[in-house]
Amino acid sequence: MYDAKKIVPGILIFVVLFTFPLWSNMGKAAPAPKPELPKTEKVCVMDTAYMKTEHMVLLNQWRDLVVRDANRLWVGPDGKEHFMSLQNSCMKCHSSKVKFCDQCHNYAGVKPYCWQCHIEPKENM
Amino acid sequence: MNASQSMVFSLVAVGILVCLPLIGVTAGMTSLFGVIIPYAAVVVFFVGIVARVVRWARSPVPFRIPTTCGQQKSFPWIKADNLDNPSDTKGVVLRMILEVLLFRSLFRNTRLEFYDGPKIRYASAKWLWLGAIVFHYSFLVVFLRHLRFFTEPVTPLVTLLESVDGFLEVGLPRLYISGLALLAGVTYLFLRRVSIPQLKYISLPSDYFPLFLIFAITATGLLMRYVFKVDIVGVKELTFGLATFHPVVPKGIGVLFYIHLFLVSVLFAYFPFSKLVHMAGVFLSPTRNLPNNSRMVRHINPWNYPVKVHTYEEYEDEFREKMIEAGLPVEKKE
Numbered sequence: 176m177y178d179a180k181k182i183v184p185g186i187l188i189f190v191v192l193f194t195f196p197l198w199s200n201m202g203k204a205a206p207a208p209k210p211e212l213p214k215t216e217k218v219c220v221m222d223t224a225y226m227k228t229e230h231m232v233l234l235n236q237w238r239d240l241v242v243r244d245a246n247r248l249w250v251g252p253d254g255k256e257h258f259m260s261l262q263n264s265c266m267k268c269h270s271s272k273v274k275f276c277d278q279c280h281n282y283a284g285v286k287p288y289c290w291q292c293h294i295e296p297k298e299n300m
Numbered sequence: 301m302n303a304s305q306s307m308v309f310s311l312v313a314v315g316i317l318v319c320l321p322l323i324g325v326t327a328g329m330t331s332l333f334g335v336i337i338p339y340a341a342v343v344v345f346f347v348g349i350v351a352r353v354v355r356w357a358r359s360p361v362p363f364r365i366p367t368t369c370g371q372q373k374s375f376p377w378i379k380a381d382n383l384d385n386p387s388d389t390k391g392v393v394l395r396m397i398l399e400v401l402l403f404r405s406l407f408r409n410t411r412l413e414f415y416d417g418p419k420i421r422y423a424s425a426k427w428l429w430l431g432a433i434v435f436h437y438s439f440l441v442v443f444l445r446h447l448r449f450f451t452e453p454v455t456p457l458v459t460l461l462e463s464v465d466g467f468l469e470v471g472l473p474r475l476y477i478s479g480l481a482l483l484a485g486v487t488y489l490f491l492r493r494v495s496i497p498q499l500k501y502i503s504l505p506s507d508y509f510p511l512f513l514i515f516a517i518t519a520t521g522l523l524m525r526y527v528f529k530v531d532i533v534g535v536k537e538l539t540f541g542l543a544t545f546h547p548v549v550p551k552g553i554g555v556l557f558y559i560h561l562f563l564v565s566v567l568f569a570y571f572p573f574s575k576l577v578h579m580a581g582v583f584l585s586p587t588r589n590l591p592n593n594s595r596m597v598r599h600i601n602p603w604n605y606p607v608k609v610h611t612y613e614e615y616e617d618e619f620r621e622k623m624i625e626a627g628l629p630v631e632k633k634e
Contacts, residue, residue, distance in 0.1 A: 177602075182357040185583060186350055193346070196450030196543040203544055205452035207537045228529035235472040283532045284454035284462070288469070 208278035213268035220251050231287070234261070261293055273298050303500045310508035314516050314563075321562040325555045333558045334538055335547040341565035348572025349580055356584050362601040364594045367587045369408070372595075385592050392591050399588050403432055431492065435485030439514075441465060441478035442521075449539040473525055483518045486511055510576055513567055520560040530554035 176182060191198075219226050221233065237259040240246045249259045258264050269275040272295065280287060301309060321333045370381025382391040383398070398404045411425040445461055448454045466474035490511045493503050524530050534550040535557055541548040571577060583589065616623070616630055623630050 176354060176357045177360055178357060182353060186353055189349065189353075189580070190346065196447065197545075199451060200540070200544050203452065204546065205540055205544075207533060207550070227531060231472040279533050281453070283536055284448035284458060285473075285532075286459065286463070 205282070208282045210276075210278040211271060211274040213270070216268045219268075220249075220255075220257050234265075234289070237261075261289060266296065270296075271298060272296050301505060303494070303503055306503060306505045307494070307508050309505045310512050313505075313509055314512040317513070317563060317566055318516060318559055321558040322555060325558040330549045330558070331547075333562055334549045335542065337565045338542060338561060339547075341569040345568040345571055348569075349577065352572050352577055353580050353584065356581070360602045361586045361590070362599055362603075364590045364592055364599065365586050366590045366592045367405075368592055372592060387591055387593050387596070389591065392589060396583070396589055400582055403429055403436075405588075406432055427488075428492065431485055431488040434481050435489060438478040438481035438485055442476075442482055442518075445476070445478070449536050450543045452540060471526070475526075479518065479522050479525070483515070483522065486515050486518060490515070506574060510567075510570070510574060513563060513570070517560065517563045517567060520556055520563065524554070524556050524560060528554060528556055530557045 221229075226233075237249065240249065241259050247259050249257045251257060266272075276287075279285075324333055366386070368385045370384030371379060372385050373380040373382070373387035380387065382388070383395055386392045386395050395404075406429040407426065409425045409428050410422045413421050413423055415421060441461060445458060445465065448458045448462075451458070462476070465476045465478050468475060468477065490508075492499065493507065493511070494500050531550075531553050534553040537548055537550045538553065567576075571579075613631075616632065620630055620632070624633070
């Protein structure tokens with residue numbers, strides 16, 4: 176092999192850089208997050224599968240309806256009426272941001288900008 | 301294969317690659333597509349790239365063959381262009397950095413045009429350079445953003461990238477500029493290939509296939525983020541399991557994710573055997589990484605046969621007496 180003094184370090188740099196996810200997590204274990212579900216209620220405004228993947232879309236629609244149209248009432252697909260409010264409706268059941276919202280958001284590296292306008296609940300954790 | 305055959309062939313190939321996980325995962329082969337194939341692909345990627353580089357390094361480059369685009373180093377009173385015709389390591393390093401990061405040789409791209417009958421002129425053509433920059437850099441950003449699936453806690457680098465990338469705050473989940481730019485870049489590179497007749501004529505399946513593959517990867521990724529969302533926590537459980545060698549296959553991740561993962565695996569496995577290996581090759585291109593020092597350093601061809609030479613001194617030693625007898629001039633008189 177020619178130019179081994181340049182080729183070998185080059186290969187090493189390539190391998191070390193590209194295996195970053197492997198060596199940086201060596202021996203680490205990150206169990207899947209377990210968001211704390213409310214004890215009082217069994218169902219959310221939509222079913223679990225929908226809320227799991229699409230809650231941000233729904234919250235965005237609610238935001239637009241409330242802030243732009245001053246409309247606070249939302250009728251779910253099951254015909255039930257809900258009061259659209261993050262702090263007064265969502266957080267009534269999901270009372271802890273740390274134990275519910277942050278669990279998955281931190282795990283997946285998501286930084287929602289809800290709390291730029293809403294007041295973040297004070298929690299001593 | 302002609303141009304349209306090449307295109308159809310590549311399109312069918314990518315189509316089959318999309319269908320395989322679609323059928324497989326629906327039939328319940330989640331650990332094959334979620335664990336075994338990704339691991340195998342990554343192994344092929346690393347072994348393949350290293351083997352390629354070692355193979356390149358084994359071929360001797362006995363002569364300096366840099367492309368020279370400026371004045372060679374000469375007399376001190378002639379201004380040398382040390383960037384476009386480097387004579388030392390410093391110039392080469394600078395030239396390589398500009399080449400790798402800014403695609404400087406593509407920036408020189410020119411187009412030959414005919415006008416007024418047989419007259420020709422050369423025009424600057426920067427679109428390829430721009431398309432390549434958009435494509436490569438958005439791909440890099442997208443690639444780095446995916447580190448959020450492989451680090452826990454998520455590295456600050458990713459958080460920073462995400463906030464810059466999504467600063468428009470359009471929609472929820474926030475629109476990332478890099479995703480759209482990547483799709484636009486790959487689409488441009490494809491359209492360029494089919495709209496310029498000369499380029500279309502020389503295009504092969506190995507040109508179309510990577511484009512279609514990357515297009516499919518981008519499209520499935522965008523669909524997964526904005527349209528048919530998948531269980532992101534489940535996805536991270538799987539990917540983080542792969543990174544920590546404790547693979548788990550959570551239930552209920554959408555099939556779209558497995559298609560995306562399979563296509564990425566194919567890209568990784570295909571990488572060392574295709575034109576995509578220019579990622580490593582750009583560092584080893586002798587027309588860029590050699591200093592133009594042929595007139596300062598003697599480069600000896602390593603495969604030169606050891607030629608037996610008979611120097612004049614030896615000749616004279618052999619025939620000196622006879623030469624003196626014959627009255628021929630000699631350099632050493634005994």
